[in-house]
Amino acid sequence: MxxxxxxxxxxxxxxxxxxxxxxxxxxxxxxxxxxxxxxxxxxxxxxxxxxxxxxxxxxxxxxxxxxxxxxxxxxxxxxxxxxxxxxxxxxxxxxxxxxxxxxxGTKTLGLPGEEGKGLYSAKDFVFHYNQLPPFASMDFSIGRRVAIVGMGNVMVDIARWLLEDMPGERPEEVAVIARRGPFEAKFDKKEFDYVEMHLDRGSFSEELRRVQERVQGCGQDISKLAESTFPWLDQPLAQIAPGKLSFRFLTSPSAVLLDEAGRINRLRVTENDLVLKGDTTAARATDQTAELEFDTLIYAIGDxxxxxxxxxxxxxxxxxxxxxxxxxxxxxxxxxxxxxxxxxxxxxxxxxxxxxxxxxxxxxxxxxxxxxxxxxxxxxxxxxxxxxxxxxxxxxxxxxxxxxxxxxxxxxxxxxxxxxxxxxxxxxxxxxxxxxxxxxxxxxxxxxxxxxxxxxxx
Ligand SMILES: Cc1cc2nc3c(=O)[nH]c(=O)nc-3n(C[C@H](O)[C@H](O)[C@H](O)COP(=O)(O)OP(=O)(O)OC[C@H]3O[C@@H](n4cnc5c(N)ncnc54)[C@H](O)[C@@H]3O)c2cc1C
Missing domain, CATH: 3.40.50.720 (NAD(P)-binding Rossmann-like Domain)
Structure with a gap:
């Protein structure tokens, strides 16, 4: 029938x-x-x-x-x-x-300058290195300093590709730009294991000191971070690999600044406070801004x-x-x-x-x-x-x-x-x-x- x-x-x-x-x-x-x-x-x-x-x-x-x-x-x-x-x-x-x-569909932040060269969505970039037509043959040129916006497993995959497996010249630094703090990292430990040897411990400690006071207001104790989202901090560094991975917490991009060729050369960011919102936390923008040097930016903020x-x-x-x-x-x-x-x-x-x-x-x-x-x-x-x-x-x-x-x-x-x-x-x-x-x-x-x-x- x-x-x-x-x-x-x-x-x-x-x-x-x-x-x-x-x-x-x-x-x-x-x-x-x-x-x-x-x-x-x-x-x-x-x-x-x-x-x-x-x-x-x-x-x-x-x-x-x-x-x-x-x-x-x-x-x-x-x-x-x-x-x-x-x-x-x-x-x-x-x-x-x-x-x-x-x-x-592609999610972006709708920033001024977003139409510039050197800005990619994680989905498109991942399609590119996984050889999906037409992305496989498109230009995804990567510079020396790459910002990845987002702090989940897709960010880790991309950092891994850039620092470990990408053919040709790899970036000197991959910086993770995160709206909230280190306790809100969303990646799995087993995935981060693949890139942990790139984590620049010196600049990471400095970054933790920079945001320490701001996360304390939400009852988060930086000295306990190893018990939470960054267990590697309690372990001796197995090896150091070339190519640095860094984090910038409590930071939201607000504008992309372009060079004469129309490629990103700086990212203007807003510093955030961390506030409690019910039983979770949220980022709240302050009036403090900064400009960070990047020549490539990848959005890994979901689709x-x-x-x-x-x-x-x-x-x-x-x-x-x-x-x-x-x-x-x-x-x-x-x-x-x-x-x-x-x-x-x-x-x-x-x-x-x-x-x-x-x-x-x-x-x-x-x-x-x-x-x-x-x-x-x-x-x-x-x-x-x-x-x-x-x-x-x-x-x-x-x-x-x-x-x-x-x-x-x-x-x-x-x-x-x-x-x-x-x-x-x-x-x-x-x-x-x-x-x-x-x-x-x-x-x-x-x-x-x-x-x-x-x-x-x-
Ligand atoms: C970077 C990345 C890494 C991941 N790594 C892992 C991992 O290690 N382990 C794991 O378990 N999960 C992983 N995932 C998650 C996993 O890939 C998803 O959970 C799963 O693929 C979602 O399945 P889906 O079928 O809903 O969508 P998709 O996998 O996106 O499939 C959609 C399908 O629809 C087709 N399609 C799209 N538009 C049209 C259209 N208009 N007409 C006809 N066909 C169309 C596409 O060709 C595609 O075949 C990862 C995801 C990403 C983005």
């Missing part, structure tokens, strides 16, 4: 775990993914050297794609501007659409969703979900249109698309699977629809000039990349452009005698 077709937009961890669960319940699932390859940030965000974790997830995801009632189309962004639109998807008349597109997808968005950068959460459990997954005051029936958000930059893969999986409990309940009583045929869908791709990559082709690509890595004696290799990936697929197909190109046998 045809139980209906569900479109899943996005093949990161949330989209893939959701697809598996919906397909396992007997529905036909069609995944549309912006990137050629599945995996989202598991492929293009997680630190490149975490080969074991990335390989494990990849293997798991490829297994999901084997499900016979699950189709995959990579290289099919749903965005408008000449690509597929939300309208196309709705016209196909699926039983439900699950948006698992992650948080693709927002991309409004270009066409779903209703709020001012904070979230897709709007049913505010009536008290009425039923799954409301938080239902897309809501504030203009009509109604839920968009059969449309759901899961993972980072629902809660931007929220947690690790395990959390995105949990969110998607919990959302699916609700989606499956909806499907049981949803009005029956005529399922879109793969022909309709591929016709939609051709109309938009989209070269969709199906799951058979994804396998060929993976095989080619593995062979390339082996030939170069490297743990992994990725093609940095879509053109190279498509050419590799075609080459592999002609070698195996298949002439199929972007076929409907997805």
């Amino acid at each position: 045809d139980r209906g077709t569900v479109l899943v937009v996005g093949a990161g961890p949330a989209g893939l775990f959701a697809s598996r669960k919906i397909a396992a319940a007997g529905y036909r699932v069609i995944i549309l993914n912006r990137d050629i390859k599945p995996g989202g940030l598991a492929e293009y965000g997680i630190y490149p050297q975490k080969f074991h974790m990335k390989g494990g997830l990849r293997k798991q995801f490829f297994k999901f794609l084997e499900m016979p009632n699950l189709s995959y189309f990579g290289n099919t962004p749903v965005l408008g501007h000449g690509s597929l639109t939300l309208g196309d998807l709705r016209q196909w008349n699926p039983s439900a659409i699950v948006f698992a597109v992650g948080a693709q 927002i969703v991309d409004p270009a997808l066409g779903l209703p968005c709020d001012k904070k950068g979230y897709y709007i979900t049913n505010p009536d959460e008290s009425r039923h459990e799954g409301a938080a997954y239902e897309v809501f249109d504030p203009q009509t005051g109604k839920v968009l029936a059969g449309e759901f958000v899961v993972g980072w698309a629902r809660k931007a930059s929220d947690g690790l893969v395990g959390k995105a999986r949990f969110d998607a699977e919990q959302g699916c409990d609700h989606i499956l309940k909806y499907l049981e009583t949803a009005p029956s629809r005529i399922a879109p045929s793969l022909e309709d869908i591929t016709r939609g791709f051709s109309r938009r000039g989209t070269r969709a990559v199906d799951k058979g082709e994804i396998k060929l690509l993976a095989r080619t990349e593995e062979a390339e890595a082996k030939a170069h004696n490297l743990p992994a290799i990725k093609f940095p452009t879509n053109e190279q990936m498509l050419a590799a697929i075609e080459k592999e197909k002609s070698a195996s005698g298949s002439s199929k190109s972007g076929s409907a046998a997805a």
Whole structure:
């Protein structure tokens, strides 16, 4: 019996775990993914050297794609501007659409001078070093003094890349700019272990002395910092590595100053006080300012969703979900249109698309699977629809000039990349452009005698 077709937009961890669960319940699932390859940030965000974790997830995801009632189309962004639109998807008349597109919007601080050169969002920079097209081929030039705004695990990944693994000349100093104090550091110990040998203990102690009085007002005792967020302070330094990592606490950027070439050369900052706000702390700006010398700045302050997808968005950068959460459990997954005051029936958000930059893969999986409990309940009583045929869908791709990559082709690509890595004696290799990936697929197909190109046998 045809139980209906569900479109899943996005093949990161949330989209893939959701697809598996919906397909396992007997529905036909069609995944549309912006990137050629599945995996989202598991492929293009997680630190490149975490080969074991990335390989494990990849293997798991490829297994999901084997499900016979699950189709995959990579290289099919749903965005408008000449690509597929939300309208196309709705016209196909699926039983439900699950948006698992992650948080693709860019959050900035809206500072004067932010349009200058040498300023990057963490997401774009991470995409660049993880080889996601087109970011892989874009210029992300790094200077000698880099400021990273933010104090979470993404900051640590970026500092690690800049100080430990970036090819070419590495910066002399990476400075973490944090709105609040050292007790509010949000990174995990095991992640910071990778960069701890760069922490300049002398300037760190000086910085602690500088902010000591200001954090004391919130009951924080700097002499106890090692028992809290910086356990390394109690341990002897194992080794000192070139490239200095420093921190500047209680500091908020207020303007970016540019040189004649239009590149950042200084950052104007406001000094903050730390104040209690309920059971947490908050930064409160003072009238003190300073100018710090930097030639590169990276925002690692979390992301927002991309409004270009066409779903209703709020001012904070979230897709709007049913505010009536008290009425039923799954409301938080239902897309809501504030203009009509109604839920968009059969449309759901899961993972980072629902809660931007929220947690690790395990959390995105949990969110998607919990959302699916609700989606499956909806499907049981949803009005029956005529399922879109793969022909309709591929016709939609051709109309938009989209070269969709199906799951058979994804396998060929993976095989080619593995062979390339082996030939170069490297743990992994990725093609940095879509053109190279498509050419590799075609080459592999002609070698195996298949002439199929972007076929409907997805
Ligand atoms: C720098 C960084 C490092 C991280 N490191 C770790 C780690 O070490 N361990 C860990 O467990 N977690 C880590 N995470 C968190 C983890 O990556 C996320 O929890 C998880 O990837 C979120 O999954 P998602 O599917 O919601 O979104 P994403 O992974 O962002 O997936 C979104 C998918 O949607 C697709 N898409 C986007 N827009 C469109 C569109 N318009 N049309 C069609 N498709 C679209 C994208 O191509 C992508 O495939 C890290 C995150 C970052 C940013």
